[in-house]
Amino acid sequence: MRIALIALIFMAPPSLAALPASAQETSPGGQLAQACTSCHGLQGRSIGAVPSLAGRPEADLVALLKTFRDAPNEATIMNRIARGYTDDEIAALAAYFSAMSPTP
Amino acid sequence: MIKLSRRDFVAAAAAGLAAPMLMSVPARAATAAKVVVIGGGFGGASIARYLRRNAPDLSVTLVERDKQFTTCPFSNGVIGGLWSIADVTFTYDGIAAAGVTVVHDTATTIDADRKTVALAGGTVLDYDYLVVSPGIQFVWDSIEGYSAEAADIMPHAWQAGPQTTLLRNQLEAMDDGGLVVIGVPAVPFRCPPGPYERATLIANYLTQAKPKSKIMILDANESFAKQPLFEEAWKNLYPGMVEWIPGSQSGIVMSVDTATMTVSTSFDDYQPAVANIIPAQRAGKIAIDAGLDAGQGFCSINPATFESTVHKGIYVLGDATIAGAMPKSGFSANNQAKACGAAILADIAGTEFTPAKLINVCYSFAKADYAFEVVDVFEVAGDTINLVFDDNRFTPVGASDEVHQTEAKYAHSWYENITAEMFG
Numbered sequence: 001m002r003i004a005l006i007a008l009i010f011m012a013p014p015s016l017a018a019l020p021a022s023a024q025e026t027s028p029g030g031q032l033a034q035a036c037t038s039c040h041g042l043q044g045r046s047i048g049a050v051p052s053l054a055g056r057p058e059a060d061l062v063a064l065l066k067t068f069r070d071a072p073n074e075a076t077i078m079n080r081i082a083r084g085y086t087d088d089e090i091a092a093l094a095a096y097f098s099a100m101s102p103t104p
Numbered sequence: 105m106i107k108l109s110r111r112d113f114v115a116a117a118a119a120g121l122a123a124p125m126l127m128s129v130p131a132r133a134a135t136a137a138k139v140v141v142i143g144g145g146f147g148g149a150s151i152a153r154y155l156r157r158n159a160p161d162l163s164v165t166l167v168e169r170d171k172q173f174t175t176c177p178f179s180n181g182v183i184g185g186l187w188s189i190a191d192v193t194f195t196y197d198g199i200a201a202a203g204v205t206v207v208h209d210t211a212t213t214i215d216a217d218r219k220t221v222a223l224a225g226g227t228v229l230d231y232d233y234l235v236v237s238p239g240i241q242f243v244w245d246s247i248e249g250y251s252a253e254a255a256d257i258m259p260h261a262w263q264a265g266p267q268t269t270l271l272r273n274q275l276e277a278m279d280d281g282g283l284v285v286i287g288v289p290a291v292p293f294r295c296p297p298g299p300y301e302r303a304t305l306i307a308n309y310l311t312q313a314k315p316k317s318k319i320m321i322l323d324a325n326e327s328f329a330k331q332p333l334f335e336e337a338w339k340n341l342y343p344g345m346v347e348w349i350p351g352s353q354s355g356i357v358m359s360v361d362t363a364t365m366t367v368s369t370s371f372d373d374y375q376p377a378v379a380n381i382i383p384a385q386r387a388g389k390i391a392i393d394a395g396l397d398a399g400q401g402f403c404s405i406n407p408a409t410f411e412s413t414v415h416k417g418i419y420v421l422g423d424a425t426i427a428g429a430m431p432k433s434g435f436s437a438n439n440q441a442k443a444c445g446a447a448i449l450a451d452i453a454g455t456e457f458t459p460a461k462l463i464n465v466c467y468s469f470a471k472a473d474y475a476f477e478v479v480d481v482f483e484v485a486g487d488t489i490n491l492v493f494d495d496n497r498f499t500p501v502g503a504s505d506e507v508h509q510t511e512a513k514y515a516h517s518w519y520e521n522i523t524a525e526m527f528g
Contacts, residue, residue, distance in 0.1 A: 024158070025154070025157065025158050025446075026158055026450070028458070028460065031442075031446050031458075031460040032460040034154075034439065034442035034446075034460070035460070035461060035463035036463070037521070038435055038438050038465070038522050038525070039514070039517065039518045041524070042524065046517060047520050047521060047524055048513075048516060048517025048519075049514060050514055072496055076510075077465070077477060077479055077499075077514065080479045081465075081479050083493050083496075084461060084481025084492040084493060085461070085481070089461070
């Protein structure tokens with residue numbers, strides 16, 4: 001038992017240990033992201049046709065959201081939703097999802 | 105000061121090193137706090153999972169009457185024959201496996217002063233934080249002659265499960281040429297576009313199986329959610345099959361008689377083959393019994409934290425709330441649950457809670473590969489919740505088949521992801 005517990009200390013799950021504060025669900029970006037994950041999957045890992053966001057490059061996500069927002073008459077859902085978010089909120093969302101692991 | 109054994113110390117060190125993401129919540133406070141959640145629907149299941157994900161030491165108990173949960177979202181697809189009831193039914197095994205104590209019982213009494221919840225089976229649970237997410241109950245006497253017993257003959261199918269199957273079976277047993285009546289109560293009710301999606305998917309089934317049949321929507325309201333999109337689908341896909349009668353044209357269902365299968369409005373009597381009667385609604389029984397609605401029928405909440413404005417330490421989620429511009433939907437309840445969960449964790453940690461924007465997306469199906477949606481982004485504004493933008497929230501009228509097909513795929517994906525978050 002004692003050996004197992006000591007082993008645990010040195011085998012802390014890297015996915016948890018590596019997470020920065022901005023990657024927590026309770027961080028400002030993480031809190032905002034909870035609205036997105038209802039469609040895009042928990043922590044941005046989608047199991048369906050809606051694209052996954054986890055682990056995508058931060059700059060790509062920022063650019064994509066701003067492109068959606070700047071073309072509000074395109075007939076996709078993200079063109080409509082993106083209008084609800086400021087530059088700062090888009091940056092926080094991109095930081096959160098890019099910090100997520102694409103695999104659980 | 106409790107003296108730690110060497111073994112405890114090593115274990116504590118392991119926990120500390122293994123899970124630095126928990127450190128925003130002080131371990132001792134989180135360990136000591138007890139959260140009780142009443143109701144295992146979209147609100148209750150979502151917050152139970154959220155709390156265990158973000159504070160694995162927290163004690164979370166979910167009180168839920170039933171062993172299985174059938175979702176109202178996607179249940180119209182069962183009624184229309186697109187998929188089966190098993191496809192929209194979940195167990196609580198995933199929630200229990202996530203470390204939530206699941207108690208299958210009915211909460212009967214909340215004592216807000218002593219901070220206890222009594223269950224029908226005799227158990228009394230004490231709590232530091234109580235989340236009440238009971239959904240709706242029906243106001244049976246809103247329609248003369250309607251009752252829980254009458255619903256065995258004229259199903260409401262507005263709480264999914266056996267009622268959903270009953271309505272589907274009645275449609276399958278109906279002769280070609282029959283009249284299907286859907287009675288819609290005045291707003292507010294659970295799932296504002298739901299009655300019209302139901303009419304559309306019943307039309308899809310009848311067009312294929314019983315094309316001489318008709319559907320009549322008797323509506324207490326003068327307009328309805330996504331009206332131009334539904335009317336477009338009725339005209340293009342099911343011409344002549346669906347008739348909508350608003351309240352001002354004798355659309356309000358006043359009384360029913362199950363013995364003669366009569367549905368009556370102010371001026372007209374109908375004798376449908378199948379009557380789907382949706383009565384008026386209010387917050388679930390436990391919320392009303394605890395006085396959380398303050399006599400309003402639904403419960404006022406702090407729009408940032410979802411804490412009851414009546415009792416401190418009690419939070420209310422989902423269809424039972426008055427939540428500003430947020431509709432009574434599973435998506436809303438799920439978003440509210442995560443905001444409320446963050447607020448509770450901040451309160452435990454003694455940190456300030458700042459609300460973030462929330463979303464609601466409601467997809468409606470017109471047939472298997474044709475859906476459309478409304479999107480809402482919300483922000484807290486004073487003592488309410490407002491839309492961030494009020495224009496361009498809908499799939500455009502006249503959208504291509506390809507757009508409707510994509511939205512149908514996205515609707516399925518939404519359902520898969522949100523149910524995995526709660527029950528997976």
